Amino acid sequence: MKEVIIATKNSGKAKEFVRMFEPHGFQVKTLLDYEEIEDIEENGTTFEENAIIKAETVSKQLNRAVIADDSGLVIDALDGKPGVYSARYAGEQKSDEDNMTKVLRELNGVEPSKRTARFYCALALAVPGQDTVTVHGTCEGVILDEKRGTHGFGYDPIFFVKEKNKAMAELLPEEKSKISHRAVALSHLAKLLPEVFKGE
Ligand SMILES: O=c1[nH]c(=O)c2ncn([C@@H]3O[C@H](COP(=O)(O)OP(=O)(O)OP(=O)(O)O)[C@@H](O)[C@H]3O)c2[nH]1
Ligand SMILES: [Mg+2]
Numbered sequence: 001m002k003e004v005i006i007a008t009k010n011s012g013k014a015k016e017f018v019r020m021f022e023p024h025g026f027q028v029k030t031l032l033d034y035e036e037i038e039d040i041e042e043n044g045t046t047f048e049e050n051a052i053i054k055a056e057t058v059s060k061q062l063n064r065a066v067i068a069d070d071s072g073l074v075i076d077a078l079d080g081k082p083g084v085y086s087a088r089y090a091g092e093q094k095s096d097e098d099n100m101t102k103v104l105r106e107l108n109g110v111e112p113s114k115r116t117a118r119f120y121c122a123l124a125l126a127v128p129g130q131d132t133v134t135v136h137g138t139c140e141g142v143i144l145d146e147k148r149g150t151h152g153f154g155y156d157p158i159f160f161v162k163e164k165n166k167a168m169a170e171l172l173p174e175e176k177s178k179i180s181h182r183a184v185a186l187s188h189l190a191k192l193l194p195e196v197f198k199g200e
Contacts, residue, residue: 075107
């Protein structure tokens with residue numbers, strides 16, 4: 001089977017990529033399979049910059065085609081925060097619970113019509129000897145005032161998906177993998193994959 005490497009240590013993302021790549025006939029490897037690769041400093045100012053940093057760093061180390069995902073939650077009432085800082089919004093320990101608590105506290109008292117937000121996902125594809133390509137996808141929603149649902153990861157329990165009339169964490173994994181920011185971004189990248197992996 002063809003193999004694709006995703007430069008992520010996030011197990012929630014990893015599961016979603018396994019599901020989304022299956023129909024394309026790819027087996028997914030992540031940095032959870034390459035423990036020798038050290039943490040990469042994400043010092044870009046945009047999702048695209050961080051995705052490129054992660055994809056190119058790992059592609060150079062392994063001398064292989066690598067995809068990276070940089071994603072996050074963009075809340076209008078917070079001027080776009082947590083944005084590129086989504087993973088560490090409440091501190092370096094990267095706790096989903098603490099991050100959600102912080103967002104709910106900051107939006108305390110903000111009326112529903114002003115709680116609009118979107119998930120944003122940038123994917124970068126780095127191939128040795130070629131220019132790196134980026135694509136992106138978004139998913140529109142509203143920040144709830146309490147958690148709902150048990151699926152997914154990150155901020156999924158407090159993100160109400162307009163298109164589905166449900167919290168992201170109430171969607172089954174197969175539902176999220178059709179409509180998420182990550183799924184939309186991957187649908188754009190999918191067109192390029194046959195050419196990149198034609199030898200495998
Ligand atoms: O509810 C969510 N549903 C999602 O579908 C989703 N996608 C991203 N996020 C949030 O944004 C951070 C990414 O930050 P990020 O791109 O730097 O990833 P990360 O640091 O977790 O792993 P890595 O891929 O860098 O190794 C994550 O930790 C989450 O807090 C999501 N939250
Ligand atoms: Mg990260």
